[in-house]
Amino acid sequence: MAKLNIGLVKSVAVIGGGPCGAATIKALLKEAAFSKIVGFERRAGTGGLWNYYDSNKGPEPTKVPSTDPHRLDSISPIRLASDKYVWPSAIYELMDTNVPYHIMEYSGFPFPKNSPLFPTKQQVLEYIQEYSKEVEPYIHFGTNVVSVKFRPDETHRWQVTYRKVCDATAGGLKESPDHPDQTEEFDAVLVASGHYELPYVPEKPGLADWALKFPGSVSHSKNYRHPRQFENLDGNLVVVGNSASGSDLAYQLASYLNRKVYKSARSKSMLPGGSSDYIITVPDIASFEPETKSIRFQDGTVVENVAHIIFATGFLRHYPFLDEINSSQTPIVTDGLRLHGLYKQCVSYNFPGLALIATPRYVLPTRLSETQAIWLAKIFQGQLELPSIEEMKQDELRTVELMGDSPKFHNLFYPDDVRYAKELNNQIYSTPDWDSKLAPVEWNERDMQYRASATAMKEAYIRYRELNNGERVTDVDALRQGVEFELEPVDEEVLKL
Known part of the structure; x- marks a missing residue:
């Protein structure tokens, strides 16, 4: 059976300098086997998406519907000052x-002592920035990668073209003779840029006409900043989606504004969220009816006088720098709902030396990116052997049969996420020159119990804050003293892996 010919990798490009990119670079550095490691990050520093910026004081509209993963017009930076x-x-x-x-x-x-049990966005950013200090010298900041091309017949397999983020390049979006594009060659490319970039807004009957008739009345959770954005709206507010962001946004809006919020849910949420008597759960949307400014739901319910709709419907898989690959006979991105041609949702079996980091949903990206990067480092050094191409294809097909050819393909809920991580960890431990300095995070019994209980813990945490004037509790024992809830048992089979 055919094998994937990656060869001995000495030079690696890492696209993305956020939480996953920093972990990837650090793991490669610890391997001490690569002569060239270069990270590319379009932001000015580390932290990735945890860098919060309040870009608009009112609801920021979204182009709808948004179903094309190859569109570029909705992704652009905001200019703050000269070349910033x-x-x-x-x-x-x-x-x-x-x-x-x-x-x-x-x-x-570890996180700093006395951190809240569920840290704030700023505390997470500071934690990631502190962790990333060691790898900052290896990252080109303010640099936008514009293309990644596979060149198997040349000396180096991969050509990475990038440009400076500045006024001359319109923030890295356009070529400029003053700052010409540059190209470097690598043996391997690891994409760690995340998948929370391009909003997904599904087509619904009447939605396009609604957006034309009521411009600015439709937005996406990516553009949500604070309930204050919606204080002056005259009419009903609808949140579409029942996952983490949909539940959280509905709760924030209802609690802060003390007004009704309609939450459209297709299914029961598997993730935590606060509860409020102001939240009215309705089914999936059947149609938008702009002539009456109403929304009709699948059960026949109609909500009239709708002022604003927030789609908390997730994101499309979007990697514009892989356009050449995506226009080939074996694209990685097609409709943007799931990725194709990846073994273990990570290694491309069609393009040797290409891997995408932390693509599964509902995982812990910081932990997973470290584990995947160490695993890839062992593969690149010939210490771990991948299955045949046919076996890797079959592995992907089994996931399709189990999860469907849809966004659910990438779902890894507990305990599947722990099982996945332990499988890679055990392969890493099997290598002949295993060095404990490269140890990936191990899932011990406490961690597995916290993972199993995360939803119950977060819901108890929200209740605790409501009862204690917003106080943030720092440990599980204190939380259980203040709010009654049960910790879930661990999966004994997975614990023993």
């Missing part, structure tokens, strides 16, 4: 994490 740009992200002002900090930690790098 920021990229707004999905982080909002009142965001806390959805999981306790214990299971977010990088290997050997």
Whole structure:
């Protein structure tokens, strides 16, 4: 059976200098086997999407529907001053994490003592920035990668072309003779730029006409910053989506504004969220009816006088610098709902030396990116052997059969996420020159119990804050003294892996 010919890798490009990019670079450095490691980050520093920026004081509209993963017109930076740009992200002002900090930690790098059980966005940013200091010299900041091309017949397999983020390049979006594009060659490319960039807004009957008739009345959770944006709206507010962001946004809006918020949910949420008597849960949307400014839902319910709709419907998989690959016979991105041609949702079996970091949903990206990077380093050094191309294809097909050819393909809920991480960890431990200095984060019993109990813990944490004037509790024992809830048992089978 055919094998993937990656060869011995000596030079690696890492696209993205956020939480996953920093972890990837640090893991490669610890391997001490690569002559060239270069990171590319379009922001001015580390932290990635955790860099919060309040880009608009009112509701910021979204182009709808948004179903094309190859569009570029909706992704652009905001110019703050001469040659200074920021990229707004999905982080909002009142965001806390959805999981306790214990299971977010990088290997050997704990959160500061007395951190809240569920840290704020600023505390997470500071933690990631502190962790990333060691790798900053290896990252080209203020640099936008514009293309990654596979060249198997040349000396080096990969050509990475990038440009400076400045006024002359319109924030890195256009070529400029004053700052010409540059190209470097690498043996391997690791994409660690995340998948929370391009909003996904599904097509719904009447939505396009609604957006034309009521411009600015439709937005996406990526553009949400604070309930204050919606204080002066005259009419009903509808949040579409029942996952983490949809539940959190509906709760924030209802609690802060003390007004009804309609939350459209297709299914029961698997993630934590606060509850409020002001939140009215309705089914999936059947149609928008702009002539009456109403929305009709699948059960026939109609909400009239709708002032604003927030789609908390996720993101499209979007990697514009991979356009050449995506226009080939074996694209990685097609409709943007799931990625194709990846073994273990990580290694490309069609393009040797290409891997995408932390693509699964509902995982702990900090932990997973470290584990995947160490695993890839062992593969690149010939210490771990990948299965045949046919076996890797079959592995992907089994996931399609189990999860569907849809966004759910990438879902890794507990305990599947722990099982996945332990499988890679055990392969790493099997290498002949295993060095404990490269140890990925291990899932111990406490961590698995916190992972299993994350939803119950976060819901208890929200209740605790409501009962104690916003106080942020710092440990599980104190939380259980203030709010009654049960910790879930661990999956014994996965614990023994």
